[in-house]
Amino acid sequence: MISLQKARDIIRKETPVLPSERVELFRSLDRVLAEDIKAAFDMPPFDRAAMDGYAVNAVDTRGAGARSPVVLKMCGEIPAGAVVAKIAWRKAGQASPPRREGKWPEKGSATSIMTGAVLPVNCDSVVKIEETEEFTENQEKKVRIFKEVEPGRDISLRGEDLKKGETILKKGRIVTPAALAMLAYLGRKEVKVFRKPEVAIVATGDEIKKVGERLLVGQIYNSNSYGIYGQVLTSGGNPYLLGIARDNPASLSRFIKKGLEYDMLIMSGGVSAGKYDLVVGILEKMGVKMLFWKVAVKPGKPVFFGQKGKTVVFGLPGYPVSSYLCFEILTTFAFAKMLGRNKPEKFKIEAVLEKELKNPEDRDSFIRVKIVWRNNRYFAIPYPTQKSGVLRSLTESDGIAHLKRRETKKENEKIMVEVFEGGVRS
Amino acid sequence: MISLQKARDIIRKETPVLPSERVELFRSLDRVLAEDIKAAFDMPPFDRAAMDGYAVNAVDTRGAGARSPVVLKMCGEIPAGAVVAKIAWRKAGQASPPRREGKWPEKGSATSIMTGAVLPVNCDSVVKIEETEEFTENQEKKVRIFKEVEPGRDISLRGEDLKKGETILKKGRIVTPAALAMLAYLGRKEVKVFRKPEVAIVATGDEIKKVGERLLVGQIYNSNSYGIYGQVLTSGGNPYLLGIARDNPASLSRFIKKGLEYDMLIMSGGVSAGKYDLVVGILEKMGVKMLFWKVAVKPGKPVFFGQKGKTVVFGLPGYPVSSYLCFEILTTFAFAKMLGRNKPEKFKIEAVLEKELKNPEDRDSFIRVKIVWRNNRYFAIPYPTQKSGVLRSLTESDGIAHLKRRETKKENEKIMVEVFEGGVRS
Numbered sequence: 001m002i003s004l005q006k007a008r009d010i011i012r013k014e015t016p017v018l019p020s021e022r023v024e025l026f027r028s029l030d031r032v033l034a035e036d037i038k039a040a041f042d043m044p045p046f047d048r049a050a051m052d053g054y055a056v057n058a059v060d061t062r063g064a065g066a067r068s069p070v071v072l073k074m075c076g077e078i079p080a081g082a083v084v085a086k087i088a089w090r091k092a093g094q095a096s097p098p099r100r101e102g103k104w105p106e107k108g109s110a111t112s113i114m115t116g117a118v119l120p121v122n123c124d125s126v127v128k129i130e131e132t133e134e135f136t137e138n139q140e141k142k143v144r145i146f147k148e149v150e151p152g153r154d155i156s157l158r159g160e161d162l163k164k165g166e167t168i169l170k171k172g173r174i175v176t177p178a179a180l181a182m183l184a185y186l187g188r189k190e191v192k193v194f195r196k197p198e199v200a201i202v203a204t205g206d207e208i209k210k211v212g213e214r215l216l217v218g219q220i221y222n223s224n225s226y227g228i229y230g231q232v233l234t235s236g237g238n239p240y241l242l243g244i245a246r247d248n249p250a251s252l253s254r255f256i257k258k259g260l261e262y263d264m265l266i267m268s269g270g271v272s273a274g275k276y277d278l279v280v281g282i283l284e285k286m287g288v289k290m291l292f293w294k295v296a297v298k299p300g301k302p303v304f305f306g307q308k309g310k311t312v313v314f315g316l317p318g319y320p321v322s323s324y325l326c327f328e329i330l331t332t333f334a335f336a337k338m339l340g341r342n343k344p345e346k347f348k349i350e351a352v353l354e355k356e357l358k359n360p361e362d363r364d365s366f367i368r369v370k371i372v373w374r375n376n377r378y379f380a381i382p383y384p385t386q387k388s389g390v391l392r393s394l395t396e397s398d399g400i401a402h403l404k405r406r407e408t409k410k411e412n413e414k415i416m417v418e419v420f421e422g423g424v425r426s
Numbered sequence: 427m428i429s430l431q432k433a434r435d436i437i438r439k440e441t442p443v444l445p446s447e448r449v450e451l452f453r454s455l456d457r458v459l460a461e462d463i464k465a466a467f468d469m470p471p472f473d474r475a476a477m478d479g480y481a482v483n484a485v486d487t488r489g490a491g492a493r494s495p496v497v498l499k500m501c502g503e504i505p506a507g508a509v510v511a512k513i514a515w516r517k518a519g520q521a522s523p524p525r526r527e528g529k530w531p532e533k534g535s536a537t538s539i540m541t542g543a544v545l546p547v548n549c550d551s552v553v554k555i556e557e558t559e560e561f562t563e564n565q566e567k568k569v570r571i572f573k574e575v576e577p578g579r580d581i582s583l584r585g586e587d588l589k590k591g592e593t594i595l596k597k598g599r600i601v602t603p604a605a606l607a608m609l610a611y612l613g614r615k616e617v618k619v620f621r622k623p624e625v626a627i628v629a630t631g632d633e634i635k636k637v638g639e640r641l642l643v644g645q646i647y648n649s650n651s652y653g654i655y656g657q658v659l660t661s662g663g664n665p666y667l668l669g670i671a672r673d674n675p676a677s678l679s680r681f682i683k684k685g686l687e688y689d690m691l692i693m694s695g696g697v698s699a700g701k702y703d704l705v706v707g708i709l710e711k712m713g714v715k716m717l718f719w720k721v722a723v724k725p726g727k728p729v730f731f732g733q734k735g736k737t738v739v740f741g742l743p744g745y746p747v748s749s750y751l752c753f754e755i756l757t758t759f760a761f762a763k764m765l766g767r768n769k770p771e772k773f774k775i776e777a778v779l780e781k782e783l784k785n786p787e788d789r790d791s792f793i794r795v796k797i798v799w800r801n802n803r804y805f806a807i808p809y810p811t812q813k814s815g816v817l818r819s820l821t822e823s824d825g826i827a828h829l830k831r832r833e834t835k836k837e838n839e840k841i842m843v844e845v846f847e848g849g850v851r852s
Contacts, residue, residue, distance in 0.1 A: 025637060026667075029656045030848075043817075046643055050815060052700035079632060079673070079702055114700055116633055116744070118644045129700070161816045169821060176848060177656025178820035181746060185649035185817055189638040206505065207542055211451060212615040217472055218544045223611035230455045230603025241452075247505070274478040274540050274555070276505055318542070320607060347850055348799070350776060373774070389476060390587045391469075391611055394604035395595060422602060423849040424773055 001294045001301070004364050008333050010291050011305060015312050015337040018195040018263065025183055028175045030236065031193035032339045037169040040186060042159035047119040049078075051154040054110040054132055054143055055123040058151040066146050074134065074141035077112040078120065110143050119155055126154040162186075172342030194340045197237040200259035201228050204245045204252065204269040204279060205318060223391065224268040224316070224323045231327045234422045235335040237264070247276040256286050260311050263338065266331065269318030271302045279315050280304050288313050296363035296405070299388040300326040319388035325366050325400065332421060346418040349399070351380035356411045359403035368397035369417055371424055380417050398424045427720045427727070430790050434759050436717050437731060441738050441763040444621040444689065451609055454601045456662065457619035458765045463595040465612060468585035473545040475504075477580040480536040480558055480569055481549040484577040492572050500560065500567035501535040504543040536569050545581055552580040588612075598768030620766045623663040626685035627651050630671045630678065630695040630705060631744060649817065650694040650742070650749045657753045660848045661761040663690070673702040682712050686737050689764065692757065695744030697728045705741050706730050714739050722789035722831070725814040726752040745814035751792050751826065758847060772844040775825070777806035782837045785829035794823035795843055797850055806843050824850045 002010075020034030049055060056072065064070040110127070111120055119126075131147040162168055168186065169179055175193070183191055203225045211221050225241050232239035240262065245255040247270065259265035270279035271293070280293060288306040293315075295303050299322040304315030314331050316323040332346070351371055359365040369380040380401060383393040399419040401409065409415050428436075446460030475481060482498065490496040536553070537546055545552075557573040588594055594612065595605055601619070609617055629651045637647050651667050658665035666688065671681040673696065685691035696705035697719070706719055714732040719741075721729050725748040730741030740757050742749040758772070777797055785791040795806040806827060809819040825845040827835065835841050 026652065026655060029659060044815065045641070045646075048815075050813070052698060112701075114702060115698065116631075116646070156813065156815045160811070160813070161818050168818065175656075176821070176846070177653050177660055178750060178817075178823075178846070180656040181649045181653030181750065182817055182821045184637050184647055184652035185746065187637055187641070187647050205542075211610050211613055215471070215613070220471075220542070221610050221613050223607040226452065226610035227603050227607030229452055230601075230606040233455060234603055272478060272541065275538075276540060320611065324604060324607065345799075350803070373771075377776070385586070387476070387582065387586070389470065389474075389582045391604075391608055392587055392594065395602070395608045397604075420602070420604070 001296050002292050004295055004297050004329065007292055007295045007305070007330060011330060011333045012337055014291055014307055015334045016310055017340050018197060018338045020192045021195050022190045022192055025180070025189055025191060028183065028191045028193055029177065029180050031175050031196070032236065032341055033169055033171050033173050033175060033191065034194045034340060035192040036167045036171050037183065037186065037188070037191070039162040039164050039166050039168050042164050043162035043185065044156050044158055044160060047158050048156050049113040049115055049117050049119055049126045049154065050156045051126050051128045052115050053113060053126045053128045053154065054145070055113040055120055055126055056110045056145070056149070057107060057123055058125040058149050058153065060108050061127065061145050061148045064145045064148045069133070069144035069146050072108060072110040072143055072145060074143055075106070075109040075111050078117040079114045110145070124151040124155070125149045128154060170342065172340050174341075194338070197263040197335060197338045199232045199237045199239050199264045199266060200242050200262040201225050201232070201239055202242045202245055202255045202259055202265065202267045204247065204267055206247045206276070208244045208269070210244065223320055224318070227320065227324050228266055228268065228316070228327060231324070231331070231421060232266070235332055236339050237335060247278060249278060249282055252278055252282045253286060256282060260286070260288070260308055260313075262311060264334065265311060265313045266316065267314070268316045268323045271304050271315040271317060273302070283313060283315065295330070297329065298361055298363055298365045300329070301363070303330060305330070317388075320391040321368075321388045321394055324394055328400065328418075328420060329366065347423070348416040348418050349378055349424075350414055351378035351417050353401070353409050353411060353413050353415045354379050354381045357382060357401060357403060357409045359405065359407050362405050364405060365403045366400040367403060368393040369399060369401050370396055371398040371417060380415055427722050428718050430721055430723050430755065433718055433721045433731070433756060437756060437759045438763055440717055440733055441760045442736055443766050444623060444764045446618045447621050448616045448618055451615055451617060452606070454609065454617045454619055455603065455606050457601050457622070458662070458767055459595055459597050459599055459601060459617065460620045460766060461618040462593045462597050463609065463612065463614070463617070465588040465590050465592050465594050468590045469588035469611065470582050470584055470586060473584050474582050475539040475541055475543050475545055475552045475580065476582045477552050477554045478541050479539060479555045479580065480553045480571070481539045481546055482536045482551055482553055482571070482575070483533060483549055484551045484575050484579065486534050487553065487571050487574045490571045490574045495559070495570035495572045497568055497570055498534060498536040500569055501532065501537050503538040504546065505540045536571070550577040550581070551575045554580060596768065598766050620764070623689040623761060623764045625658045625663045625665050625690045625692060626668050626688040627654050627658070627665055628668045628671055628681045628685055628691065628693045630673065630693055632673045632702070634670045634695070636670065649746055650744070653746065653750050654692055654694065654742075654753060657750070657757070657847060658692070661758055662765050663761060673704060675704060675708055678704055678708045679712060682708060686712070686714070686734055688737060690760065691737060691739045692742060692753075693740070694742045694749045697730050697741040697743060699728070709739060709741065721756070723755065724787055724789055724791045726755070727789070729756060731756070743814075746817040747794075747814045747820055750820055754826065754846060755792065773849070774842040774844050775804055775850075776840055777804035777843050779827070779835050779837060779839050779841045780805050780807045783808060783827060783829060783835045785831065785833050788831050790831060791829045792826040793829060794819045795825060795827050796822055797824040797843055806841055
């Protein structure tokens with residue numbers, strides 16, 4: 001029997017990182033980047049107006065006020081998107097700084113400009129439209145400026161957001177919606193991500209029936225496979241339900257053989273020491289190298305981890321709660337490794353414990369708790385029954401409180417709750 | 427200009443709840459339940475063994491100890507899944523309590539039993555296998571019991587997890603992996619969920635180019651649509667990128683007409699008061715009733731919300747950060763309503779503010795912060811540049827600190843960070 005920490009270390013060490021693949025931009029959401037994303041150009045790629053208004057030379061607004069406007073000659077208009085240079089600059093190194101052509105403001109003039117438009121040469125600031133008034137004098141368009149601006153006012157400088165060559169998104173991070181926007185912003189049509197783990201799921205047990213079949217006394221439905229199915233998807237893998245193996249060597253061997261064709265094989269049940277717990281023996285007979293079997297945790301002690309070639313194998317306990325929690329506390333680390341994640345820790349929330357928790361045992365214990373926002377703080381409410389057979393302790397919980405061996409957490413003590421993959425959503 | 431609270435109230439009030447649909451069990455992951463899920467039977471459906479060992483009558487173990495074992499006659503074996511009654515009990519009301527047939531333990535005998543197997547009649551407890559020893563005497567199988575057990579030891583009582591008729595999962599909750607396992611546990615092949623919102627996404631602006639096209643000076647890529655695409659998926663909708671409308675009535679009308687065929691139309695850009703900001707005018711001309719335009723928030727003031735028939739319309743500002751944040755602080759509430767969510771609040775984390783934040787303005791302000799776990803607590807680190815044009819302030823952040831008008835949050839003060847949809851994943 002090994003410690004949880006040791007078990008996690010072994011998983012991290014022995015699980016291979018999957019190769020990468022190129023995917024279309026919008027297929028990259030929620031995937032893990034397999035390359036550093038660098039800026040191929042400055043962003044903004046040009047100095048630009050940050051407001052609708054008038055591009056000016058700040059010095060020309062000196063002394064302007066609500067009652068003493070400065071009057072400037074109007075000198076054209078630049079809508080956003082107006083192409084003011086003929087040089088394409090898209091590719092790094094391909095472009096020289098854009099030449100600005102056409103009619104540009106002279107000293108003492110103002111150019112109507114839209115948010116996002118290229119700031120004309122000779123201008124260093126923008127006066128917001130609300131602080132101006134256009135008028136015509138002697139058939140000449142002019143504008144009154146009611147406020148003095150300093151150089152740099154309401155403009156965005158080239159490279160203010162991103163500098164060419166800088167790493168903007170790091171290998172190993174998840175493509176969140178914001179990262180997806182960033183990839184588009186940088187003009188990436190495709191992106192390199194780690195391949196998703198292909199995961200075979202096998203339930204075992206003579207008592208397990210397929211959902212929808214008629215149950216006889218003594219039988220239960222195959223719920224573990226569905227829990228694991230959801231957990232695999234939430235962890236970034238592609239799950240495949242291979243079915244239910246029976247408690248005999250022929251059936252188990254058939255399913256295991258199929259399962260070993262995947263990146264990961266997850267079995268539930270049959271890993272204890274009982275007469276009908278044949279899984280570990282057959283896995284070994286089929287060439288799966290045992291890396292650990294039995295971890296000092298409750299629930300979930302008899303969990304198995306092994307490897308054959310590039311396939312890693314988890315044998316999770318058969319109890320619904322044990323199966324689910326072992327996935328959370330162990331299998332998720334294999335996903336993090338396969339997916340090249342740079343942040344494999346579990347997400348935790350600080351919460352006030354509503355009721356004392358005691359772990360009298362000589363192994364780590366995981367208590368299912370609900371997280372409730374009340375009086376401006378989070379409370380952790382342990383589910384009343386913590387037996388491994390009580391599945392409801394999971395659907396009514398948002399995460400787990402981790403108690404080390406013989407540890408006690410007092411009522412009203414602040415504890416860290418490890419949130420289930422997918423966040424607080426119950 | 428209305429307050430954020432008022433804007434959210436309007437969205438909650440005016441957005442319709444979508445109808446429900448039945449989906450196959452494993453398609454229900456991450457969907458929102460449109461029905462209360464009740465237990466159709468007790469779970470466990472029978473008293474069962476919680477450990478591998480021997481089913482006994484507790485009274486027969488009285489006085490047993492490590493040095494003074496009690497000896498009991500062996501009386502058969504019950505593996506998990508053994509069908510011990512011929513009555514199918516699956517449907518509620520259909521079954522009488524299972525009759526147990528065959529050879530059952532008499533007083534003073536023990537039955538070998540596996541975890542999960544039906545507890546035989548006349549037995550009220552299980553002695554763990556570790557505390558027993560089988561042997562043969564006079565060709566009769568017997569077992570030594572080394573520990574006295576109390577009635578109820580290591581068994582699970584019928585209905586301990588779920589009671590028939592009880593509501594187990596409530597309408598409005600998300601089907602998490604644990605809830606998926608529960609639905610399987612209850613034998614549900616199908617489940618009623620709210621239909622996913624079908625969402626049209628339209629970018630606007632003459633300066634916006636399709637990702638992959640060649641940019642000329644003054645042009646930028648259509649990043650907003652990809653950010654929104656990711657946000658829609660993360661919020662539970664199906665996104666459709668309709669394309670880029672140009673800043674003229676013909677183009678805008680064409681896109682809006684198409685977009686109004688969806689449950690939701692989200693546009694970005696063209697909602698300010700500039701000369702080329704035509705979106706709001708054209709929406710109204712096309713029969714979209716304005717419900718609000720301009721909210722007292724920064725960034726994102728010019729955000730528009732309207733409705734035509736069953737379609738709701740958001741006009742988000744064109745700046746990447748404003749578009750993204752307006753979706754987070756407003757559009758997510760429309761998704762919660764459409765999807766019948768019973769928990770529409772944003773998920774928040776308490777964190778220590780690393781640097782003073784001041785909101786000098788007369789409207790709510792949203793500051794992008796990174797959440798970092800350090801010295802056993804979370805810190806909120808504001809991104810150095812909070813300008814709306816700096817997209818990187820989003821990819822480097824995990825959520826937003828909400829400052830009310832003229833509010834100051836001090837360095838080292840504890841603040842609540844509203845986490846972006848999808849959780850802390852940067």
